[in-house]
């Protein structure tokens with residue numbers, strides 16, 4: 050009988066079976082998809098573990114200078130496929146699972162996402178860890194091991210419903226609990242001053258326990274560590290000490306401690322100054338600082354050279370209390386003189402700002418900080434006093450200047466301004482795109498830039514090509530491998546060479562075949578999650594991101610309704626069939642964002658069922674957007690919607706993922722769109738609408754949205770249809786408030802001012818899409834121009850210009 054090679058045991062097959070039997074505890078012949086996923090994960094985990102031990106040994110021996118990346122959010126997504134890719138085990142693992150008559154992709158789908166973040170800021174942190182590991186930088190990410198990550202989004206009757214995300218319910222194969230690494234974190238109480246020495250007499254305490262995730266580098270044995278902290282009742286808290294009658298009360302008292310790491314806070318339109326959130330921030334910062342100081346003192350006799358051996362980065366202001374915490378540790382616990390400690394502190398910290406929205410800038414009521422962190426408040430007051438003395442000397446008598454700079458806002462309830470603390474306590478402050486960094490020094494941080502111009506810099510965001518191209522788009526990755534070799538994974542600038550191929554008919558055919566297959570895959574996801582059947586031959590027009598008024602999903606809807614009306618008016622015109630695809634979550638308390646989700650569904654319901662429309666237009670909303678959903682959407686997009694009001698989107702990173710996967714961008718002159726345009730070329734992108742200075746000028750001259758309504762009949766007809774219940778016959782007034790906010794509420798994000806230009810740009814999109822070879826040429830030019838948006842480039846810049854860290858040589 051001929052040997053059936055498909056069922057020959059492979060080395061990985063044997064390993065997987067051994068893990069099924071010994072680690073998972075199931076009969077290999079009976080293994081479910083989940084069992085297989087866990088067994089393959091264990092196979093990767095053993096190697097990650099070895100790499101982690103080796104990396105740590107080398108860094109310890111070299112007393113390496115390390116970067117510590119403090120972030121409340123790490124939106125990691127799934128780990129298995131990325132780990133297999135980094136370990137170069139993908140093919141092995143695929144062969145192994147084949148012996149169980151399974152496909153690796155189907156197995157990998159059983160891993161839940163680690164969704165420990167809200168959106169752009171959290172995903173950027175995850176891309177950065179990948180690049181830090183890949184560049185071999187001695188690096189640690191620190192965050193919170195939330196029991197519940199980003200809420201799961203369900204849609205019921207067109208409305209968003211939030212459900213908890215118990216991602217740890219069945220355990221995760223990817224964490225390494227460090228039972229011996231635990232630190233106390235104190236809260237509350239008061240401060241005593243004895244002989245000039247401060248003693249913090251805290252009233253509460255919780256323990257922080259370390260759980261590590263190993264982040265593998267690609268093309269290197271080096272790894273980075275993501276250390277996440279879980280809050281547990283302090284060791285001396287003993288449930289048994291309560292008598293049986295009080296057991297219930299004891300258990301709930303224990304929860305008082307442990308709730309600190311229970312749930313990720315949503316990125317609301319206006320951040321609520323909640324005590325638990327402040328405790329979360331201090332909790333993970335205090336634990337991380339103790340950990341890095343312990344590591345330093347294991348390698349060095351004292352803290353005087355701390356700044357030479359560690360660079361601490363603040364991912365937004367959420368960990369800014371770290372500045373006061375380091376001062377407290379140095380002065381109160383290590384008796385360092387204040388001035389020396391302050392110098393060291395500023396040399397150690399750096400800070401990235403991720404938003405210009407004034408309402409998103411974090412502040413804490415002084416009274417709350419007094420209650421939760423009394424010693425830190427004193428320290429902040431002293432930092433502020435010395436800072437304001439310094440500033441006063443620069444502009445004597447300018448009290449307004451000082452009031453604007455102060456770390457304490459005095460309008461209404463006194464509040465600590467965390468961005469000010471971050472700037473004052475750091476040696477470098479950066480924005481996340483060229484425009485954003487310019488606007489920072491021109492607007493919200495102008496007074497600080499006047500004091501310290503050299504402190505402000507730009508680090509344009511990037512995304513990891515391993516996850517967002519190699520893993521998400523194996524079809525395109527394979528084509529690139531054939532065409533350029535495999536080196537682009539670690540040197541994304543190599544994509545430039547595609548320019549020479551963009552008009553090559555054979556290459557175009559392969560490129561289009563890849564896109565088509567990705568669209569089929571995306572169409573399947575759409576049908577599976579929404580029940581709506583869409584044609585992969587239609588133009589896939591994609592807007593995926595958090596739902597926020599400034600991102601203007603509503604402007605996209607206005608175009609959809611315009612198109613619907615235009616098709617009905619001219620049914621025989623040559624319409625390019627379109628599928629307009631939305632995805633994204635709205636913060637649970639953000640009423641207008643939720644209303645926009647509902648509107649998208651209502652509009653879709655009418656259009657998708659209208660027999661006069663057929664395939665000419667479809668509108669879908671893919672529920673529960675997250676990293677894994679994005680990995681299917683990005684490769685299948687033709688058109689990338691990046692239509693924020695100019696001057697509002699700090700950078701965007703979805704814009705990069707989409708263009709890298711061959712989508713053309715329709716967008717405003719905002720955030721990183723501007724740099725995408727510079728890199729792919731003006732002819733390969735559809736830029737429209739007001740530019741930032743024009744937005745500003747129009748605002749100052751008295752913007753009147755009603756004028757556009759009166760002037761543009763097509764716009765009037767669209768708004769009338771929405772406001773009049775044309776898409777919500779069951780509740781005709783449902784969208785009156787949304788339309789009123791445009792017509793009567795000042796249209797803060799200037800949708801009406803950009804409407805006409807947007808429709809014009811969409812017409813250009815149609816015109817190009819009618820010529821497939823030309824469209825393809827432009828799409829290839831996009832991929833070719835995106836090399837600079839690798840997060841490896843971004844992290845290289847941080848490493849050289851801000852952190853001054855480099856890989857350590859071998860042992």
Ligand code: 26V
Pocket residue numbers: 167168169170171173314315316317319320321403404409481510698699700701702720
């Ligand atoms: C604010 C808050 C406030 C209350 C509690 C939780 C929370 C969480 C996050 C935020 C701010 C989010 C800022 C953010 O995600 N910014 C995005 O950062 C991306 C990476 O730099 C950038 O590409 C996006 O343009 C920017 O919106």
